Amino acid sequence: MIEVRNISKGFAGNQVLKNIEVSFFPGKVNFIIGRSGSGKSVLTKCIVGLMEVDQGEIIFDNRNFTRLDRWDRKDIRQEMGMLFQGSALFSSLTVEENVLFPLQMFSKMSKSEMLDRANFCLTRVNLEGKNHLYPSELSGGMQKRTGIARAIAMNPKYLFCDEPNSGLDPQTAIVIDNLIKEITYEFGSTTVVVSHDMNSVIEIGDHINFIYQGQLWWKGDKRAILHTDNQELNDFVFPSEFMKEIRDNLKG
Amino acid sequence: MTSVYFNIGKYCIMLSSVFSKPERRSIYRKLISQEIDKIGLQSLGIVGLLSLFMGAVVTLQTAANIDSGWIPRWTIGFTTRQTMILEFSSTIVCLILSGKVGGNIASEIGTMRITEQIDAMEIMGINSASYLILPKIIAAMFIFPFLVVISMFLGIGAGALVGTSSGVISMTDYEYGLQYSFELFQVSYALIKTVVFAFIITSVSAYHGFYTQGGPREVGASSTRAVVYSMVLILIANYVLTQLLLL
Numbered sequence: 001m002i003e004v005r006n007i008s009k010g011f012a013g014n015q016v017l018k019n020i021e022v023s024f025f026p027g028k029v030n031f032i033i034g035r036s037g038s039g040k041s042v043l044t045k046c047i048v049g050l051m052e053v054d055q056g057e058i059i060f061d062n063r064n065f066t067r068l069d070r071w072d073r074k075d076i077r078q079e080m081g082m083l084f085q086g087s088a089l090f091s092s093l094t095v096e097e098n099v100l101f102p103l104q105m106f107s108k109m110s111k112s113e114m115l116d117r118a119n120f121c122l123t124r125v126n127l128e129g130k131n132h133l134y135p136s137e138l139s140g141g142m143q144k145r146t147g148i149a150r151a152i153a154m155n156p157k158y159l160f161c162d163e164p165n166s167g168l169d170p171q172t173a174i175v176i177d178n179l180i181k182e183i184t185y186e187f188g189s190t191t192v193v194v195s196h197d198m199n200s201v202i203e204i205g206d207h208i209n210f211i212y213q214g215q216l217w218w219k220g221d222k223r224a225i226l227h228t229d230n231q232e233l234n235d236f237v238f239p240s241e242f243m244k245e246i247r248d249n250l251k252g
Numbered sequence: 253m254t255s256v257y258f259n260i261g262k263y264c265i266m267l268s269s270v271f272s273k274p275e276r277r278s279i280y281r282k283l284i285s286q287e288i289d290k291i292g293l294q295s296l297g298i299v300g301l302l303s304l305f306m307g308a309v310v311t312l313q314t315a316a317n318i319d320s321g322w323i324p325r326w327t328i329g330f331t332t333r334q335t336m337i338l339e340f341s342s343t344i345v346c347l348i349l350s351g352k353v354g355g356n357i358a359s360e361i362g363t364m365r366i367t368e369q370i371d372a373m374e375i376m377g378i379n380s381a382s383y384l385i386l387p388k389i390i391a392a393m394f395i396f397p398f399l400v401v402i403s404m405f406l407g408i409g410a411g412a413l414v415g416t417s418s419g420v421i422s423m424t425d426y427e428y429g430l431q432y433s434f435e436l437f438q439v440s441y442a443l444i445k446t447v448v449f450a451f452i453i454t455s456v457s458a459y460h461g462f463y464t465q466g467g468p469r470e471v472g473a474s475s476t477r478a479v480v481y482s483m484v485l486i487l488i489a490n491y492v493l494t495q496l497l498l499l
Contacts, residue, residue: 048375049374049375050371050374050375073377074377075377077374077375077376077377078376078377080375080376080377082372082375084368084371084372085368086367086368088367088368088369088371088372089369090369090372091363091367091369101376102376104276104279105275105276105279105376105378106275106376106377154376160375
């Protein structure tokens with residue numbers, strides 16, 4: 001479980017996150033949603049330690065991440081996997097080498113064990129046989145799947161996905177969504193997905209946290225979204241008359 | 253002025269990360285050998301070409317400028333040797349390498365930064381500064397002296413070839429000039445300078461790449477800044493080292 005306790009973060013006088021308190025649960029797909037510029041990416045970067053918070057604490061299963069120094073954070077970091085918006089695959093390495101990378105750096109496995117693990121991860125994301133291709137030779141969806149394979153290589157307790165569907169067509173997006181959901185349930189990982197793709201949220205979201213102007217504005221599950229009278233959330237989720245009509249029909 | 257201090261501080265912080273304990277030594281050894289190939293061996297062509305032509309041109313220009321009968325012909329060999337060893341092979345070759353190698357390092361690391369590849373490493377718990385920069389620094393400090401020695405031989409050899417074939421100097425005079433008043437320390441001085449310049453080129457370029465923010469335009473700007481700063485620092489270091497070592 002990841003607990004975010006009262007964190008704030010600002011840049012040059014601009015307060016981006018304001019006293020955010022939120023929990024992310026193991027074995028569940030936890031969403032952070034919000035408009036562009038609402039602070040959700042900054043929140044994620046603070047949680048994974050790419051940015052330092054100005055105040056507050058981030059607790060990973062009773063371990064206070066914010067109080068640890070760079071070296072002590074390493075243990076927790078090795079329990080994290082992250083899928084980036086642009087996949088962030090190492091362009092000079094093949095698909096297989098990308099997945100092997102964290103294993104070679106940290107695991108004590110033999111070479112053949114590492115290769116088995118890499119092949120298992122690639123098969124898990126339906127990329128068997130693509131081992132020797134370079135990222136530039138892959139489609140957007142395949143790059144995302146490689147990113148997921150690399151993220152799960154170390155069997156992470158915490159899986160972070162930053163805009164996993166950006167730039168993908170709706171059908172490929174559903175494939176990626178389902179993969180994230182299956183992996184979360186299969187490995188029991190605490191998965192945090194940052195997105196503004198409502199289709200994903202409705203498809204796989206277990207717990208949803210809505211960030212508005214740097215504050216946690218609403219939290220609940222996908223069914224609660226339909227019945228909320230939170231104006232800002234309604235404006236975000238049902239921005240057009242057509243969407244509002246769909247909601248009213250579903251409610252009715 | 254504040255910005256200068258800020259950048260120096262940031263550079264020092266980066267270096268402290270670079271020189272901290274590596275995760276897996278075996279992986280670093282592999283990376284260093286890859287960088288030796290990329291930084292050193294792939295620069296051999298340009299270094300060789302420049303050295304050949306510079307040695308030849310220095311010989312011909314010296315010959316063309318010796319009008320007086322009081323100046324012996326062997327001065328041509330002596331001048332070519334001094335020029336190649338003291339300045340061209342160490343300083344000018346490193347200035348050229350700062351453009352080729354430095355620009356390449358800054359754009360490679362800068363691209364990794366803007367495409368979140370460095371963030372991916374950090375999240376895995378890898379010391380990205382050390383992983384990306386240390387092998388480049390070690391490889392350059394190791395391989396640049398070899399490039400410089402090759403450059404010295406090629407320049408002096410080209411001078412001999414052009415000088416004798418064009419008839420401006422005999423081989424005996426050229427050899428005499430090469431050996432005249434030769435001090436081995438001058439080669440050591442050139443190699444010491446080279447090692448320092450190798451460190452400047454790789455670390456300064458890596459610094460500019462590592463802290464790139466924005467998109468492709470900023471990567472280009474970082475690459476340009478890396479080359480300019482490396483060149484300026486090489487010139488300053490050249491002056492300081494010459495003052496310290498030769499006088």
